[in-house]
Amino acid sequence: MLIQGLLAVSLSVTGAPAAAAQAKTDCAKVKCLALTFDDGPGKTTPALLDLLKKERVKATFFLVGKAVEERPAIARRAAREGHAIGNHTYSHPSLPTLFDDDILDELAAAQEAIEKAVGRAPAMFRPPYGHTDDRVRYLAAQEDLAEVLWTGTTLDWDLRDAKKIKAAVLRLAERDGVILMHDTVPATVKAMPGIVKELKKRGYHLVTVPTLLRGKKLEAGVSYPE
Numbered sequence: 001m002l003i004q005g006l007l008a009v010s011l012s013v014t015g016a017p018a019a020a021a022q023a024k025t026d027c028a029k030v031k032c033l034a035l036t037f038d039d040g041p042g043k044t045t046p047a048l049l050d051l052l053k054k055e056r057v058k059a060t061f062f063l064v065g066k067a068v069e070e071r072p073a074i075a076r077r078a079a080r081e082g083h084a085i086g087n088h089t090y091s092h093p094s095l096p097t098l099f100d101d102d103i104l105d106e107l108a109a110a111q112e113a114i115e116k117a118v119g120r121a122p123a124m125f126r127p128p129y130g131h132t133d134d135r136v137r138y139l140a141a142q143e144d145l146a147e148v149l150w151t152g153t154t155l156d157w158d159l160r161d162a163k164k165i166k167a168a169v170l171r172l173a174e175r176d177g178v179i180l181m182h183d184t185v186p187a188t189v190k191a192m193p194g195i196v197k198e199l200k201k202r203g204y205h206l207v208t209v210p211t212l213l214r215g216k217k218l219e220a221g222v223s224y225p226e
């Protein structure tokens with residue numbers, strides 16, 4: 001009994017630094033890339049989380065508030081497994097077409113749904129369709145949200161073909177890149193094992209957006225990557 005107890009203690013001690021080391025990937029020193037997934041959580045999200053866990057890869061999920069209310073356990077799981085969580089509005093409208101109050105409501109309702117599901121409100125948001133302007137960013141700042149866009153979009157929702165999606169990701173991959181995909185597109189989830197394998201082979205460390213940004217504090221109302 002005593003030996004088992006000691007073993008458990010030593011395991012937990014040696015386990016802690018390993019986890020810390022992974023969280024501290026220094027993207028100033030190594031080649032990093034952030035895979036980001038919008039519009040979830042959806043039916044196909046758990047299969048994606050399984051793969052990311054198996055490959056020890058961290059990603060960033062921009063969640064739709066309404067979808068979080070439908071599948072709170074999946075949102076919670078993504079956060080618990082070390083992925084970064086962002087706000088993708090409550091009902092996915094094109095924000096610049098809305099009045100100020102409606103933009104604030106969209107962002108606030110998603111913050112609330114996400115906080116309720118995962119225990120913490122996000123520090124970043126991604127505007128649906130990438131539709132944004134100074135007014136949207138100004139209002140987002142009132143919700144303490146930084147804006148996160150992307151360096152490359154796969155148009156996976158349009159391609160709907162695992163081979164084509166993989167080719168698009170590999171074409172768009174670059175150091176410090178932010179790749180936009182959707183965990184709600186089944187072909188994207190299907191393509192992901194091949195994508196992760198090839199990106200690792202090319203020397204990429206697949207990290208969350210905050211890690212990619214060297215852990216510097218995201219400033220509300222500012223758009224990233226700068």
Ligand code: NI
Pocket residue numbers: 038039088092128129
């Ligand atoms: Ni979207």
